[in-house]
Every structure is written in structure tokens, then in C-alpha cells.
Amino acid sequence: MMGITNVTSLVETGLLATIEGGIPGKSILLRADIDALPITEKNDVTYASKNLGIMHACGHDAHTASLLMSAKILNEIRADLKGTVNLLFQPAEEVMPGGASLVIKEKSYQDLGKLPHIGQHVRPDIPLGNVGFCSGKFMASMDELFITVKGKGGHAAMPQNSVDSVLIASHIIVAAQQLVSRMASPKVPSVLSFGKVNANGAINVLPDEVFIEGTFRTLDEPWRKEALLKLEKLTTSIADGMGGSCELKINHGYPHLINNVGLTDNLKALAGEYLGIENIVDLDPWMAAEDFAYYSFENPVSFYIIGVGNKDKGINSGLHTPTFDIDEEALEIGGGLMVWLALKTLNEI
Secondary structure (H helix, E strand, O other): OOOOOOOOEEEEEEEEEEEOOEEEEEEEEEEEOOEEEEOOOOOOOOOOOOOOOOOOOOHHHHHHHHHHHHHHHHHHHHHHHHEEEEEEEEEOOOOOOOOHHHOOOOOOHHHHOOOOOOEEEEEEEEEEOOEEEEEEEEEEOEEEEEEEEEEOEEOOOOOOHHHOOHHHHHHHHHHHOOHHHHHOOOOOOOOEEEEEOOOEEOOOEEEEEEEEEEEEEEEEEEHHHHHHHHHHHHHHHHHOOOEEEEEEEEOOOOOOOOOOOHHHHHHHHHHHHHHOOEEEEEEOOEEOOOOHHHHHHOEEEEEEEEEEHHHHHOOOOOOOOOOOOOHHHHHHHHHHHHHHHHHHHHHHH
């Protein structure tokens, strides 16, 4: 890979490459995620997905391209490089249990020891040329919710002979929002969203079951645990009170991401030197989730945002949409910035 000979495969499709500098020093890790999403792309561009139903709708191809650019530059100057740069191309960020949770179990990764981890993500709501940082709590935990509401099906014209699972499900969806509006502290960001409801009845048929899928996210681990217990109690009690029953299955996902304050503040200052302080943005916590959080268990980490939006070019579609795109000039910013941050950080530690 670009003349880099120390390359190891991990977690099936991932790669860990190492560039040893010519000057002894500490080590750092740069990470990019590499996977796509099950979305059919609608962009008419030369680099659109060639696989129906699969596209890079979260910018992971941009993350990978930026890190490849960084790898090329760092390898070309390795004789003058102080320390070691590890390049992690991580798979499965979008699917449970998260590729990062598997990477940290690999011997080749564990052999690196404790070291700073730096990652970046593109966002189209931030204009091209801007880079955003947030010290401390930055991204949310993420749990998947699968609710099965059971009633007694029957003819819609004779509801007295049935237990209406659709009505029960409706009450559950509305009442469950109490978890955020009345049970969570206003000081703790929380989001509860249901994105899929399958009743599978008809205009005159009340189904036996309704299936609901959603997600719960927060920035506080104790509240996360408490909230999920409250949700289970709330959903089952509503169903029971209306004559039905309810089962809640929870797929526990990523923890919330905490950017190391010292590392992040330093990277923010360095980015200001590289791009100009006027192009550095202070970000609020973001309720999206990232398995990059797993690396923070044992290491100082910092995850920042590269702006890729350009309204003049019509590039402003959101992440995870069929028309998501980036202004390609952001690749030069992302790749160059990673090199700058790596070099400066290694010279300081």
C-alpha cells in the first residue's frame, strides 16, 4: 500500500498500517471508517455507487480517501518523521456491535499500547473550509429498540371482540416520549425516536401484532441504563392495562463519545494554525452515534468534523440520504489536516 510494507489485516476487511519515522519518538493512531450503507444512490456523478442498494451515504469513502492521502504524504516524509503513525482503516462502523468493538480485541491493535487516537467525519451542514471541534461529551450512545405489541385480531367493525394492537402501539409511541420530556433531567441530552411501525392489518382487519423499531440515545451512561429500564416498564404496563401484552428487545449499541479535553483543545489550536482560526467552529454535542467511542476506554481520543457542504453547488443533502454528496475540495483539507495534526502532536509528546 503506497510503499508502506507494515500492513496487517484485521476484522476481515480492515487494515492496520504502520509508518515508522526516521526519528525515534512516540506513537499516534489515525482512523477512518470504510463501510457503506444500504441506500440506493440518486446522485448523477462519476463516482456514484455502482452497486444498487449500497452507497457511501455517510461519507466513509471521503474519510478513507483523506486517510489514504495522509498515508501517502507521511510515508514520503518518513525519514524526517518523528515517532510512529498508525493508520487504521476500520470496517463495520454502521452495524452492531460496531467494528471498533472488534478491533480493540485484535492482538495487532492491542500491541500498539496506549496512544492518542484521532478521527474525523464529514458533515454537509458545515460549509466547506470549516472544521468543527467539541471537547468533552460529543456524540451519543445508541441502543436499538424492537417492540412487539400483542393483542387479539379481528374485524375492524367489531372492535369489542378484539384487543386492538394498533391502538395499544399508538399509546406506547406517544407515552414513551415521557422518557425524554418528563423522566430525563433537562441537563442530559436524550433522544427517543421510532422510525418503523408494521401493523400489517387492513382497512377492516385488526392485526394480532404490531412491530415497532426505534432508537434511544443519550450522553450519560447511568441515565442510559435507567432510561431503558423505565422504557420497558412503561411499554409493558400500557399494553397490560389495555388488555394486551408487549415485549421489548434492546440491542445495546455504542457508548457515548467523550473527546479528551486536552488533546481536543490542542488539535483545535493546531487546526487554527493550519486553516486559520476564522475557519474553526465550536460544535455542540451531536446526537448521532460513533463506535469511535470504544477507543476512548483506554486511550485519549479526539473526533472532529470536516465541513463538506456547498450550497452554491447544491451540495447540502443530509447524511444517510440518497443524495448525500461532498464538495471534493474537502478531501484536500481532510487529508492535509490529518498530516499536520499528526506531525505537530508527535513533536509535542
